[in-house]
Amino acid sequence: MSSHAHPKPAPLEIRFWTPGVLVLFAVMLIGVCFIIARYIGGLAVVTNLDNQHPWGLWIGIDVATGVALAAGGFTTAAIAHVFGRHQYEAVTRPALLTATLGYTFVAIGLAIDVGRSWAMPKPLLFWQGNSVLFEVAMCVVVYLHVLYIEFIPIAVERFRGRVNLPGPFSILNDRVERLLALADSILGKTMWVFIIAGVVLSCMHQSGLGSLMLIAPTKLHPLWYTPILPLLFLTSAIAAGYPMVVFETTVATASFKRVDEMEVLAPLTGVTKYLLGIYITLKIGDMIFRETYVYLFDGSIESRSFIVEMLAMIVPWFMLMSPRLRAKRHTLFVACTTVVLGIALNRCNVFLIGFNPPYAVKSYFPSISEIAITACLLCSITFFYRLAVTYLPVLSAPSLASIEKESS
Amino acid sequence: MNISRRHFLGVAGGMISSAAAGNCKKVFAARQPKAPPNPYGCVVDLTACVGCRTCEQACNRVNHLPPPKERLDDRTVLDQKRRPSTGAFTVINSYYSGRLDEQNQLVPTYVKVQCMHCQDPACASACITGALSKKDNGAVHYDKSKCVGCRYCLVACPFQIPAYEYFDPLTPRVRKCTFCYERISMGGKPGCAAACPMEAITFGNRQILLEGTRRKITANPVRYLNKIYGESEVGGTSWMYISKDPFEKLGFLSLPHYPMPHLTETIQHSIFAYMWAPITLFAILTGAMWKINPEQINHAPGFQAQEDHI
Numbered sequence: 001m002s003s004h005a006h007p008k009p010a011p012l013e014i015r016f017w018t019p020g021v022l023v024l025f026a027v028m029l030i031g032v033c034f035i036i037a038r039y040i041g042g043l044a045v046v047t048n049l050d051n052q053h054p055w056g057l058w059i060g061i062d063v064a065t066g067v068a069l070a071a072g073g074f075t076t077a078a079i080a081h082v083f084g085r086h087q088y089e090a091v092t093r094p095a096l097l098t099a100t101l102g103y104t105f106v107a108i109g110l111a112i113d114v115g116r117s118w119a120m121p122k123p124l125l126f127w128q129g130n131s132v133l134f135e136v137a138m139c140v141v142v143y144l145h146v147l148y149i150e151f152i153p154i155a156v157e158r159f160r161g162r163v164n165l166p167g168p169f170s171i172l173n174d175r176v177e178r179l180l181a182l183a184d185s186i187l188g189k190t191m192w193v194f195i196i197a198g199v200v201l202s203c204m205h206q207s208g209l210g211s212l213m214l215i216a217p218t219k220l221h222p223l224w225y226t227p228i229l230p231l232l233f234l235t236s237a238i239a240a241g242y243p244m245v246v247f248e249t250t251v252a253t254a255s256f257k258r259v260d261e262m263e264v265l266a267p268l269t270g271v272t273k274y275l276l277g278i279y280i281t282l283k284i285g286d287m288i289f290r291e292t293y294v295y296l297f298d299g300s301i302e303s304r305s306f307i308v309e310m311l312a313m314i315v316p317w318f319m320l321m322s323p324r325l326r327a328k329r330h331t332l333f334v335a336c337t338t339v340v341l342g343i344a345l346n347r348c349n350v351f352l353i354g355f356n357p358p359y360a361v362k363s364y365f366p367s368i369s370e371i372a373i374t375a376c377l378l379c380s381i382t383f384f385y386r387l388a389v390t391y392l393p394v395l396s397a398p399s400l401a402s403i404e405k406e407s408s
Numbered sequence: 409m410n411i412s413r414r415h416f417l418g419v420a421g422g423m424i425s426s427a428a429a430g431n432c433k434k435v436f437a438a439r440q441p442k443a444p445p446n447p448y449g450c451v452v453d454l455t456a457c458v459g460c461r462t463c464e465q466a467c468n469r470v471n472h473l474p475p476p477k478e479r480l481d482d483r484t485v486l487d488q489k490r491r492p493s494t495g496a497f498t499v500i501n502s503y504y505s506g507r508l509d510e511q512n513q514l515v516p517t518y519v520k521v522q523c524m525h526c527q528d529p530a531c532a533s534a535c536i537t538g539a540l541s542k543k544d545n546g547a548v549h550y551d552k553s554k555c556v557g558c559r560y561c562l563v564a565c566p567f568q569i570p571a572y573e574y575f576d577p578l579t580p581r582v583r584k585c586t587f588c589y590e591r592i593s594m595g596g597k598p599g600c601a602a603a604c605p606m607e608a609i610t611f612g613n614r615q616i617l618l619e620g621t622r623r624k625i626t627a628n629p630v631r632y633l634n635k636i637y638g639e640s641e642v643g644g645t646s647w648m649y650i651s652k653d654p655f656e657k658l659g660f661l662s663l664p665h666y667p668m669p670h671l672t673e674t675i676q677h678s679i680f681a682y683m684w685a686p687i688t689l690f691a692i693l694t695g696a697m698w699k700i701n702p703e704q705i706n707h708a709p710g711f712q713a714q715e716d717h718i
Contacts, residue, residue: 044574051491051571054562082693084701115557115572115580126537126554130673133536133560135680192705196693200686204679214672215534215564218663227671358661359491359568 009393024379031376034369046369052357057366062109064347073099074202075241093394100147132211139205207234221354239275240343243336258397273320312342439673443527447546449614454651456608459518466603494571497585498522505653523569523585525646531561533669546646547587643667
């Protein structure tokens with residue numbers, strides 16, 4: 001479709017089980033044990049949640065941070081497909097994969113967190129338009145479907161013309177082929193609708209997540225409670241999109257021994273300095289306007305956490321302003337990873353650290369089992385990412401070995 | 409003919425723009441407070457309460473709650489600053505405001521805590537399915553058949569009342585004072601109000617109660633502070649309190665006097681009225697794609713496109 005010289009995405013065809021993957025798998029199994037415990041003994045046996053702290057680590061990390069960091073999917077789709085910057089197409093598929101896995105595990109994390117997991121579909125029946133959570137849930141449900149639809153062409157590309165089901169299922173080969181051809185022809189004409197819908201839905205629920213806490217003005221610390229919280233969530237998610245792509249692409253290319261894609265990643269983060277700039281300006285402007293800087297140096301855990309969060313945005317912002325630092329793989333990776341961690345801290349600040357109910361007698365700290373389940377979900381995302389790039393055409397960076405062979 | 413055409417366009421344009429302006433007004437107007445017109449209410453007279461815990465016993469009985477750990481007539485628990493829980497929808501705590509009696513002893517003030525049954529409740533606005541709702545008789549009612557268990561109501565409640573059955577793996581409920589919904593629907597009083605031997609809890613029509621309470625305060629300026637807690641806190645609550653001691657010394661929170669859902673619902677309904685914001689964004693992005701990257705609309709990436717590329 002495009003004329004750039006970047007190679008086509010292809011399955012990696014590497015050995016799947018390595019010692020690292022076995023470690024991932026072990027963490028996943030441990031987490032599954034705790035998930036089973038949650039469904040036997042209730043949330044009380046695995047979490048430190050109480051009536052004053054109804055939302056904990058799973059909402060802060062698995063849901064809020066997960067959604068924010070899946071923003072790479074819609075931001076790369078926007079730049080490559082809507083704004084036609086074809087040079088970035090190399091990263092749209094891995095970003096789409098991360099977003100799809102990210103949202104899938106947001107849904108799984110939520111299912112574990114809500115008390116009546118089996119009642120998860122009820123908001124589809126009982127609409128409550130006043131509820132911010134209802135809006136977020138609807139957007140996430142629809143967006144998850146959009147993500148899977150956007151993913152179909154990747155599966156079609158891999159399997160069309162070579163469907164070969166095992167044993168007795170082989171009689172279905174023809175039908176599956178026809179189904180793939182049908183999907184391809186329909187999606188070829190309609191994919192633009194899904195791409196734009198994905199961007200719109202993302203903007204809606206990223207900001208919606210920020211509105212969630214606005215219903216509790218007496219509980220959220222004034223450093224974070226602001227009427228523009230939805231705007232801050234939206235702008236920070238957009239700003240975090242490309243740094244997250246840099247983070248995951250660098251980790252993936254390093255671990256799969258591929259070319260580092262710097263010629264795509266360095267220019268991609270060029271726009272990040274503006275996006276981060278918008279967010280930081282809004283954030284500091286809001287602080288000055290609401291005069292919340294009085295809390296900045298009061299030495300409380302909230303003030304320190306706020307300062308760390310701001311530094312994790314401002315330091316990489318300055319780093320990304322320097323074309324020299326952006327062109328170097330290590331400094332770019334450090335800057336982008338700092339942004340990713342800063343966004344994660346911001347979401348945890350809003351949902352956990354800044355949340356101080358007046359009647360609480362003790363503060364919340366996640367239990368070992370809550371941490372184990374969160375680790376299980378993060379490892380699962382990594383595990384399925386590896387599985388997907390091994391067997392599906394997602395990554396396009398050539399392997400270092402093939403480059404060396406060519407040059408020698 | 410040509411004036412009429414021009415005239416028609418002018419009139420039509422005026423009509424469209426005024427309709428649009430009207431809609432915009434509706435879209436961007438700040439949220440109006442909601443409250444049932446004629447709810448029941450309760451006024452707790454803190455100067456009358458002696459901390460006997462009879463109300464707790466009555467609540468336990470009429471709501472069929474599990475037997476409590478401490479005996480319901482054990483008065484030592486009053487100093488523990490308890491909160492309502494899954495097993496007790498109302499609790500009494502004692503506070504010492506610093507007031508002394510004739511023998512120079514600190515005088516305790518007993519404060520009954522239960523769901524305040526806000527006029528415009530945050531929990532009901534937050535609830536993802538509408539499992540929590542404000543009824544016309546004033547009760548904030550919980551319907552477990554709609555509940556998903558997201559606990560956003562616990563996050564939203566400014567009084568930190570709802571309690572959650574964390575120990576139940578599959579069917580946990582949100583538990584809180586029901587305002588004895590069935591009893592008051594049939595013309596009765598809430599269990600606690602009916603049981604109070606000191607008649608510290610007055611039940612009745614909220615508006616009439618408010619008027620009577622104001623007269624009572626005016627008639628007894630020494631006995632009562634000139635304040636009804638709950639008259640306007642968070643937009644008004646169905647349960648209200650009068651006291652001799654300042655409320656902030658009795659564990660009451662200083663809360664805003666507007667309904668808690670004001671900001672979230674104003675934002676939500678401004679953005680999502682007629683879905684104008686998502687539709688506009690969709691249109692802008694489609695226009696951008698059409699202009700900048702038209703081949704995306706004509707040939708999407710996928711198998712065919714990849715084949716062309718090969």
